[in-house]
Amino acid sequence: MKTCKFLFFVLLFAVLNVSSIAQDGGLLFLKGSLPSTYINPSIPLEKKIQISLAGINTFAGTDGPTIEDITSKNASGKRFIDVINLSQKLNSENSIFGGVDVHTFDVGVRIGATSLIAGHAFKSFGNITYPGKLVELIARGNAPFIGQTLDIGTSVDYFGYNELYLGGQYEAGNFSIGVKGKVLFGTNNLSTERHFTTFTTKPEIYQWELETDYIVRNTGILNYQALDSVSLDLKSFSFDNLFVRNRGLGLDLGISWKMSDKLLLMAGASDIGSITWNNAPKKYSSRGNFTFEGLDLINLLGEKENISISDTLLDIIEVKSETETYTTKLNSRFHVGGSYDLNDLLSFNALYSFQERFGAFSHQLSLSALLRFSVLQTGLTYSLSKNNFTSVGIFGRITAGPFSLYIQGDNIPGLLNPLKNKNAGLRFGTTFEF
16 A cells, blocks of 8 residues: 555654754743743843844654664664564554744834834644554554454644734733734645544455545645645745735734742743635545455456556545635644743743644643853753653853854754654754844
């Protein structure tokens, strides 16, 4: 089955190239600077004029097994899928997710108790959710599952979009409120609206039965002709339709409370909104029961052309293609946290994050400490999330006059050995403050 083999390759490739998990807690190291407003627009800016350039954050991760979990090495040192222990390592449902967040330009101007902020960013997010039984079926074949019905429905979601935002902060006593209004322009999208699929191997003559209830929506990613003729349109990953179609609106909100000169508490919500996709939007759907009872070899004895079982299977499954405008929600994030300045040298931060990821939800708690010197700041982070309790990151910032360069690495063990870890990552950027 070509489609399943291709999907399995994509899953393995994605895990091998895991680069990070979005750990927004590190942005609290930049409290008072523009990048801190990415998680909460109310965190007060300290200088009158601020500019931020090329703020880049890459992130990816998995809540399922690592490559090390599902593979072993043979005598020659080559890796192979460990079929015997596969079922013990896989969850009933597993996800691989990631993306890139690029803030190309941000500017902030503080006038008394009011600050105005504006900027542009390109954001992209992707997620693959696959059942463990699908991987077992691909790796072991259907012989161990005769008479069983397996859930193999897999969802693939991705969107990329540009955002232009304009917002502001207002300080009233010890409180600060902030808001960003965003105009969004989608570049490309792939959404799995429904992904119910079961696979059954009947015990009578081992015929295969598929039951599907699938809806996939696509704008600018897939070139689809038939199930055995699907390709990615890599040219679509560009800015050709920047500010033209696929429009949407978004909103960031936040509030901060300065309890004392040392302690700041905050709460905020980011990326609340949606995008309507109207630039050649496609809807692909399949619903029904499809049975493959094998090939009639007697009727095929006289055939001179090559016989393809996979082609026969794909011909049985019916897929309907339509053009239809649709709307997708953004992946919203919610944060509650605080920062405590022990003295001029040492600060502590804590941030709890709740994030939606294409209909699924994740939680994360980040704790961090920052040391400040004359031109150098260095920090350490520790994060807790589902099935991941060993994520340790580092932060560094160098300042020369109004210019500063910052870099943060999330989950250092993951950067050094990605095969054994579920995540790792990198964030960096520059700021100018006057």
